[in-house]
Amino acid sequence: MAFVEVTNVRKLFGGRDTGVVALDEANLAFDEGEFVALLGPSGCGKTTLLKIVSGLLPKTSGSVRVGGKEITGPYPDYGFVFQQASLMPWRTVRENVLFPMEILGKKDKEATMRADELLGLTGLSHFADSRPHELSGGMQQRVSLCRALIHKPKLLLMDEPFGALDEFTRLEMNDLLLKIRDETKASILFVTHSISEAVYLSDRVVIFSRRPARVQLEFKVGLPRVRTQSVRFTPEFTDAERRASEALGILGAH
Template identity: 70%
Template sequence: MQVFPLMAFGTIRNVRKVFSAGELTSRSAEPVVALDDANFDFDEGQLIALLGPSGCGKTTLLRIVAGLIQKTSGSVMIGGREVTEPLGDYGFVFQQPSLMPWRSVIDNVLFPMEILKHSDRAARERATHLLKLVGLSDFLQARPHQLSGGMQQRVALCRALIHEPKLLLMDEPFGALDELTRLEMNDLLLRIRKETGATVLFVTHSISEAIYLADKVIVFSRRPARVATEIPVSLPYPRNQQIRFTPAFTQAERQASVALGVVPATETAA
């Protein structure tokens, strides 16, 4: 029997999601079970990586946590509240930046504050601070088409953080970037997470990215997604790229690889 802490910031209990034929964009006439009995907890301030094969249901779970779609059954509690509708105090970063091309960088970042009717001097100062933090202080008035893909994703990250969310949800945000830029964004996320103190749920299908970023990795099976295992990551902070070559990092990668079925369990004992 699984034992969970009593005062976790987030609790996922027996979450199941079945998409009916009418909810699917494909022509399938059969319901699709995307999640089946997902269970895990996370504490405030943690960075949790949700690791699994593409299409296994990780994004579905992230959207359920955000309140963007409804679960079929189970319970999702964030900060002691059951999630039944979109949360007001979370930020969401998607794989594509989805910036508004007609707005400047700083105005893209400020857009959530306009929606909240808090686009005042303090908001602009925070936007400027965030853009400085991610190395874009010289691009406040630039348009998205003038930025590289990595720079656009930095703007999207600032936009998600502008209203100081307690929970940051990230759906494979670096998956479309080249490897060098992806590594740089990993380090940037760790610096921002340290400064803001936000709790982060980070979806990825990269084993090494999950281990490098996370305090805990939740490994999902193939669809319908179940939690195959939880891997606590005890790598020290601050982390840098050299840590990828340590025995502790390699061991955590092996554990995740076994849980995903990439490496047979017998090979890790050799």
């Protein structure tokens, strides 16, 4: 049984006759510990699917199961990272990371140790008592990632988390995310508009059609699990980029 199973999911916004179909018979399944990247045109329903998997948004029809359980409300064991860090400016970095534990009523010594461990893993130990405005955009997004991981979720949902960063910082964050995935063993569903990023990060790439979104192509990347930036210059990486580009209509299929 797959860890996440999305079966014939349809999402309609508005009325039956005048509404917008965001997802139409979307199907997706992946195993625990797998990293899956979602690619597709803007507005095709990728973020909608993330929210449905998390239980934050109800589906119109179909089935979503995580860990063998049907999702009918917010799934308790996930972390969500958005494109903007959305940190609370009046809180310190450590306090922002600990916020989910406050909501869960579990802000204790062990949680604080976990927060400090994550800040160390992401290179932010020296900024634990800083305020968000004192950090760069990339550093703020690291804090957001720590916050999503503080309660040790089995599923990490990421919605273009590095889209607003400069290219150099984005590459750094890609490597950091792979390091964190290896440390935490979390399953990751990652939305991006970057073909290169999708191929570099993921075990599997899933490409959506234009709205209403359906899975147009799905393939395993086939690169070594442990990756460095040099893998971008291999024939295997280039071939995976080509396959994704053809499915997106950027290149003509041959």
